[in-house]
Amino acid sequence: MRTIKVLGSGCTNCKITVKLIRQIADEMQAKVAIEKVEDIAQIMGYGVMSTPGVVIDEKVVHAGGIPGKERIKSWLSGAGDTKGCCSGSGANTGCCD
Numbered sequence: 001m002r003t004i005k006v007l008g009s010g011c012t013n014c015k016i017t018v019k020l021i022r023q024i025a026d027e028m029q030a031k032v033a034i035e036k037v038e039d040i041a042q043i044m045g046y047g048v049m050s051t052p053g054v055v056i057d058e059k060v061v062h063a064g065g066i067p068g069k070e071r072i073k074s075w076l077s078g079a080g081d082t083k084g085c086c087s088g089s090g091a092n093t094g095c096c097d
Helices: 012-028 040-045 069-077
Strands: 002-007 032-037 053-056 059-063
Touching (some): 012 032
């Protein structure tokens, strides 16, 4: 089972991100545990400066904006890059698009 954390203050984009990940995980019958992290100190601990952020198995894979469905599918299938995003800095270097 993969552990997925959605980082954000509870904004609309964060809620949509949680809903999308849950929906796609259900469609793919992927076993995931989804956790919403709203504590600013915890979010900053991941180096995420732009939310929503997505952390899979303790690696930041997305920061800023709602991730696309195909990107989420790639994370859940194991085909996506879950080695880390933005070098953990929260700076958008293109990997978070």
